[in-house]
Amino acid sequence: xxxxxxxxxxxxxxxxxxxxxxxxxxxxxxxxxxxxxxxxxxxxxxxxxxxxxxxxxxxxxxxxxxxxxxxxxxxxxxxxxxxxxxxxxxxxxxxxxxxxxxxxxxxxxxxxxxxxxxxxxxxxxxxxxxxxxxxxxxxxxxxxxxxxxxxxxxxxxxxxxxxxxx
Numbered sequence: 001x002x003x004x005x006x007x008x009x010x011x012x013x014x015x016x017x018x019x020x021x022x023x024x025x026x027x028x029x030x031x032x033x034x035x036x037x038x039x040x041x042x043x044x045x046x047x048x049x050x051x052x053x054x055x056x057x058x059x060x061x062x063x064x065x066x067x068x069x070x071x072x073x074x075x076x077x078x079x080x081x082x083x084x085x086x087x088x089x090x091x092x093x094x095x096x097x098x099x100x101x102x103x104x105x106x107x108x109x110x111x112x113x114x115x116x117x118x119x120x121x122x123x124x125x126x127x128x129x130x131x132x133x134x135x136x137x138x139x140x141x142x143x144x145x146x147x148x149x150x151x152x153x154x155x156x157x158x159x160x161x162x163x164x165x166x
Contacts, residue, residue, distance in 0.1 A: 023074075025054065027073050028068070036061050036066070042057050057075075058077075059080065060079075066079075070097075071098075086111070094118075094120045098140065099142045102121040102124045103128075121144075
């Protein structure tokens with residue numbers, strides 16, 4: 001069994017939206033029914049096994065056309081897909097209508113930055129965790145939202161620009 005290692009307690013993560021406590025687990029169950037394998041297999045936790053928290057799940061054996069790889073789940077679910085080249089990795093990552101966030105992990109930091117610059121995502125971490133820095137803008141590409149939060153760009157979302165011309 002894989003071990004989750006983080007500077008924070010990552011054994012249980014909160015869901016982003018509490019619309020349906022079983023939504024994340026249903027997406028994982030459906031992926032497993034289609035042949036995905038869970039190398040880290042968490043489930044919903046809370047009172048009587050229900051609640052707005054879910055343990056991390058890492059899935060393998062998933063194609064890029066599978067709904068679990070194509071949709072924003074808003075829970076601690078990661079899909080791991082193999083690739084042979086940086087170009088193939090970028091193509092897999094960018095083959096999505098969404099682009100909220102991504103991550104690149106590599107022993108070669110220069111190569112990792114070169115790959116990260118080619119990803120169509122609003123926030124890309126390089127050899128780093130997912131803790132946002134409120135001094136930097138945050139927002140997605142494509143169907144992952146309009147506008148930005150945080151940073152100067154986030155403040156500008158609350159302004160109106162007027163042009164005077166004479």
